[in-house]
Amino acid sequence: MGAALFIEQSLNGLQLGVQLFLMAAGLTLVFGIMNMINLTHGSLFMIGAFLAAALLARTGSFVLALLIAVPATALAAALLEAAVLRRFYHRGHLDQVLVTFGLIMVLNEIVRMIWGPVPVPMPLPQMLSGSVTLLPGVVYPSFRLAILGVGIAVAVALYVIVAHTRIGMWVRAGASNRDIASAMGVNVELIFSLVFAAGAALAGLAGIMAGPISAVQVGMGEPVLILALVVTVIGGIGSIKGAFIAAILIGVVDTFGRVLLPPALGSMMIFMMMAAILAWRPRGLFPVHG
Amino acid sequence: MTEQFVSAAIPTAPRRPFADMAAIAALILLLALLPVAASLLGNPFLIKIATRIVVFSIAAVALNLVLGFGGLVSLLHAGLFGIGGYVVGILAFHAENGDAFLGLLPGTGELAILLPLAMLVSGGAAAAMGVISLRTSGSYFIMITLAFNQMLFYFFIALQQYGGEDGLQINADLTLFGHAATSRVPFYYGCVTVLAIVLVLLQRLIDSRFGVVLRAAAQNERRLTALGIAPLRYKLAAFALSGAIAGLAGALLASGQQFISPSEMSWVRSGDLVVMCVLGGMALVWGPVIGAAAFLVLEIVLSGWSVHWQLVFGLFIIAVVVSLRGGLTDLFRLAAGQEGR
Numbered sequence: 001m002g003a004a005l006f007i008e009q010s011l012n013g014l015q016l017g018v019q020l021f022l023m024a025a026g027l028t029l030v031f032g033i034m035n036m037i038n039l040t041h042g043s044l045f046m047i048g049a050f051l052a053a054a055l056l057a058r059t060g061s062f063v064l065a066l067l068i069a070v071p072a073t074a075l076a077a078a079l080l081e082a083a084v085l086r087r088f089y090h091r092g093h094l095d096q097v098l099v100t101f102g103l104i105m106v107l108n109e110i111v112r113m114i115w116g117p118v119p120v121p122m123p124l125p126q127m128l129s130g131s132v133t134l135l136p137g138v139v140y141p142s143f144r145l146a147i148l149g150v151g152i153a154v155a156v157a158l159y160v161i162v163a164h165t166r167i168g169m170w171v172r173a174g175a176s177n178r179d180i181a182s183a184m185g186v187n188v189e190l191i192f193s194l195v196f197a198a199g200a201a202l203a204g205l206a207g208i209m210a211g212p213i214s215a216v217q218v219g220m221g222e223p224v225l226i227l228a229l230v231v232t233v234i235g236g237i238g239s240i241k242g243a244f245i246a247a248i249l250i251g252v253v254d255t256f257g258r259v260l261l262p263p264a265l266g267s268m269m270i271f272m273m274m275a276a277i278l279a280w281r282p283r284g285l286f287p288v289h290g
Numbered sequence: 291m292t293e294q295f296v297s298a299a300i301p302t303a304p305r306r307p308f309a310d311m312a313a314i315a316a317l318i319l320l321l322a323l324l325p326v327a328a329s330l331l332g333n334p335f336l337i338k339i340a341t342r343i344v345v346f347s348i349a350a351v352a353l354n355l356v357l358g359f360g361g362l363v364s365l366l367h368a369g370l371f372g373i374g375g376y377v378v379g380i381l382a383f384h385a386e387n388g389d390a391f392l393g394l395l396p397g398t399g400e401l402a403i404l405l406p407l408a409m410l411v412s413g414g415a416a417a418a419m420g421v422i423s424l425r426t427s428g429s430y431f432i433m434i435t436l437a438f439n440q441m442l443f444y445f446f447i448a449l450q451q452y453g454g455e456d457g458l459q460i461n462a463d464l465t466l467f468g469h470a471a472t473s474r475v476p477f478y479y480g481c482v483t484v485l486a487i488v489l490v491l492l493q494r495l496i497d498s499r500f501g502v503v504l505r506a507a508a509q510n511e512r513r514l515t516a517l518g519i520a521p522l523r524y525k526l527a528a529f530a531l532s533g534a535i536a537g538l539a540g541a542l543l544a545s546g547q548q549f550i551s552p553s554e555m556s557w558v559r560s561g562d563l564v565v566m567c568v569l570g571g572m573a574l575v576w577g578p579v580i581g582a583a584a585f586l587v588l589e590i591v592l593s594g595w596s597v598h599w600q601l602v603f604g605l606f607i608i609a610v611v612v613s614l615r616g617g618l619t620d621l622f623r624l625a626a627g628q629e630g631r
Contacts, residue, residue, distance in 0.1 A: 037429055087612065093429050094363050098568060099611045101561045105604030113598055226440050226557065233433045264448035271441030275422050278434060282426045 004137045009255055015144050017251025018151025022206040023228035024235070024243040025158060026199015032175035032238020032288055033192050034089045039100035040080065041203055041228065042221025043107040048073040048204025049211040049220065050111055053122040062125035066208055073204030074197040081196045104222070112218045119217035147209045154202065155244060162240050171195060175238040176288050227254075230274050236284030246285060249273075310493050314576050318486045325475050337474050339590065343583050344481040345543045348488055350566040350578035352535035357564065358572030359496055360528050361508030365560040366423070366435035367536045369442035370416050372555030374408035374537030375544035380452055381407075382462040399462040401471050405541050412537020413530045415442075420529035424522060439557045446552045457551025464545050472545065481542055485579070488535055493575045495531075504528050565607055 027041050051072050055065035084103065088096050123129075128143040162168035173181035174188050174195075182188045207221070214220065231250055235242025250270050257269030277285065321344060328336035349371050356362040381404060384390060384397025391397065398404065423434045452458045464471045471477060495501055506514050507521035514521050544550040553559075562585065570581020588606070592599035 031429065035429070037432065084608065084612075093432055094357075094564075094568070095611050097363060097365075097432060097561070098565065099608055101565070102604040102607030102611065105600045106608070109598050109601035109604065113601070222558070226436065229433050230437050233430060233437070237429065262448075263450070264445055267444035267448050268441050271437050271444075274434070274437055275419075278426065278430075279422050282430070284430075 004135075005259075007135070007138050008140060009259055010252070011140055011144070011148065013252035013255035014248065015148045015151070015251070016255055017248035018148060018155060019206050019210060020224075020227055020231050020251055021155055021244050021247035022151060022202045023224055024231040024247050025155075025240060026195070026202050027228050028232045028235065028238055028240065028243045029171065029175060029195045030192075030199055031232060033171070033178060033188065033195060035178075036085065036089055037093055037096045037100065038085065039097065039225065040085075040103045040107065041199070042223075042225030043104055044073055044077055044200045044203040044221070045207035045210075045224055046111060046218070046221035047076055047107070048207035049122070049216045050115055050120065051204070052208040053120045053211055053216045054115070056122060057120075066205075069208055070201050070204050073207075074201040077200030078193065078197045081193060085196075108218050115218075117218065119215040122211040122216045124212045143212060147213075150205075150209065154205070158202075158240065159244075167191075167194075227270070230270060234274055234277050234284055236286040236288060238288035239284070239286040242284055242286030242288075310575060311490070313574075314486070314489045314493060317576055317579055318482060318489070321482050321485070322479070325478060334474070337478055339586065341474075341478045341481055341546050342543075343586050344478070344485050345539050345546065346563075346566065346586060347579040347582040348481075348485050348542065349536050349539035350563050350570070350582045351485075351488055351492065351575065352532045352539065353563045354567045354572055354575070354578045355492055355495075355532045355535075356525075356528055357567050358574075358577070359501065359508065360504050360525055362424075362525065362529070363432045363564065364423075364435045364529070364532075365432060365557055365564070366416070366419060366439045366442075367532070367563050368555050368557065368559035369439040370412045370533040370536040371540035371543070371559070371563075372442060372446060372550070372552065373412045373415055374540030375550035375554060376446060376452070376458070376540075377408040377411050377537070378404045378464075378541045378544040379458040379460055379550040382460045382464065383452060383458060386462040397462070399464045400468075401464055401466045401545060404464075404545075405538060408537045408541035409534040412540070413534030416533020416536075417526065417530040420526050420533075424525050424529065436557055436560070439555070439560050443552055443555045443557070446555060453551070455552060457549055457553070460544065460548040460550070464548070472548065477546055481546070484538065484542065488538075489576055489579070492535075496575055500524065500527075569610065 023041065023045060027038065030036050030038050030041075048069055052065045052069035055068055056062060059065060080103070084099065088099055124143050128146050131139050131141045132145060133139050160168075162171055170181070170186045170191050173184070173186055174191050178188055206224070210220075210224070227250065231243055231246045234250070235244070235246035250273075253273055254270050257266040260266070261269065281287075321340070324340045325337055328334060328340070349367065353364065353367045356364055378401075380391060381395070381397045382399050384395075385399045387397065389397070419435075419438045423431055423438065426434060446452070447455050466480070471480070496505075503514070503519060503521070503524045506519075507525055511521050540550075540554070543554065566581035566585045567578045568581065569584050570579060571577025588603065589599075592602055596602070
């Protein structure tokens with residue numbers, strides 16, 4: 001592998017990593033705070049992408065589509081949480097899996113009813129449709145660089161909010177021990193609703209950025225959901241730091257695995273890595289609970 | 291570590307082996323009469339549906355050994371099911387080509403070899419993945435089995451030689467002890483026989499000392515450990531057995547439809563199997579048979595009624611989970627006169 005290809009693949013890996021982090025951040029906090037397995041997180045990724053594609057077709061402005069679709073996805077998630085998911089915090093994991101499994105079918109079908117079964121086109125924004133010469137011989141698409149930039153910016157912002165603000169402190173308290181946090185006067189239910197909506201906004205953002213690269217189609221969220229779950233589990237449930245490190249690790253390993261190994265092995269790399277990490281540390285790399 | 295200690299310390303629901311065996315006998319009789327009904331109705335398509343119901347019943351009953359009795363929510367079973375199917379598909383592929391798998395194992399279409407081999411491979415895979423998965427519990431276990439399932443799914447998609455994403459058509463003649471084995475009605479009776487054997491054996495297993503320990507492990511592992519019983523071995527054995535039977539079901543599916551594809555192995559299919567168990571009743575060995583039948587019939591009816599049937603189906607699943615804590619299980623428990631597990 002030449003240096004140019006190596007740099008290009010590293011960037012691809014990092015870009016997949018930050019996108020996975022956007023997905024995994026919401027998933028891991030929902031998991032950590034309410035102990036809730038939310039399989040609909042991939043559907044929120046899909047809803048974000050579809051809303052943005054529709055808005056882009058109407059307005060022709062990628063920025064405008066982004067600015068409306070992200071809060072709209074958060075709103076959809078808040079409605080979902082209030083209408084259905086709220087009843088399942090105190091149920092067993094089996095019930096949570098089943099109800100979110102049913103919701104995936106419902107949401108996929110609603111999206112199919114509105115936008116039809118064929119993939120919806122989502123063109124690159126004009127400004128970012130070209131490519132940039134990073135080093136002599138290393139040419140990289142600007143849209144992918146933008147994804148990388150936005151992803152890192154959001155990750156840093158999220159880190160600052162969670163690690164250095166009062167709301168972040170409440171979130172961390174809720175994630176590490178819900179009962180004690182609530183006894184100390186943190187309104188865990190409210191914090192959770194906010195985290196759920198914010199997590200959905202991040203998932204929506206990830207979906208919008210993935211839209212022009214992969215196809216905007218029904219079921220596009222499921223493979224990403226699985227990867228985000230792998231990230232969450234490897235990082236340690238509830239840990240933002242763990243999610244970030246695991247997401248970058250998965251992004252890089254998956255990208256290089258597909259380039260360097262035969263296909264049957266390359267597509268299994270991340271799952272084998274997960275098995276190895278969990279055999280070594282069953283609670284993930286950075287466990288929050290003890 | 292005597293049985294007396296275990297049963298004295300762990301409150302389990304009184305089981306009624308006789309009532310369960312009678313229910314199993316009635317179910318099998320009903321399934322055995324289906325081809326007669328189909329020929330009376332003049333609708334041979336019914337046999338195809340019935341075969342599918344019986345095959346998925348075997349897989350769901352296998353899953354329920356760990357789900358309903360071991361308390362382990364496994365999302366890996368579609369993958370194990372698929373492994374069984376691919377054992378048949380791949381060896382039949384080599385039988386047709388006249389070469390050998392990896393240059394070592396000659397192909398064959400003989401089900402007397404293929405079905406036990408499918409059980410062995412799926413059971414072995416379940417044991418290997420179980421060793422890692424069972425170190426964890428709760429939500430971690432669910433996520434890890436889900437990830438393992440996807441690992442198998444992508445593995446078979448990547449095998450271009452065996453059809454990749456498009457699946458593998460089985461063109462070789464499948465035989466049972468040298469006789470042609472895939473004509474519709476005899477094959478159906480073969481599947482019903484397998485289901486009957488699986489049900490009776492698992493019912494006996496659940497009512498045995500092994501079953502008591504497995505159910506106790508689902509309730510309170512710490513207490514079991516205090517009694518001097520290491521639950522891991524029991525859970526691992528149940529997981530491997532469950533995987534072997536799921537693989538057998540997959541092998542039967544592949545043989546019956548003479549086709550196997552990765553789409554039968556996606557995690558959504560694993561979710562379907564869990565739904566079948568919950569729908570039918572997880573407290574009973576034979577409950578998932580009812581669930582598989584209800585699930586597949588509902589799927590056929592709804593998909594014939596509207597293209598957007600998945601909306602209704604999803605809402606139905608949500609309604610079952612919301613309204614009946616633990617699904618229709620409760621109804622079955624009442625019907626069987628059993629209290630909580």
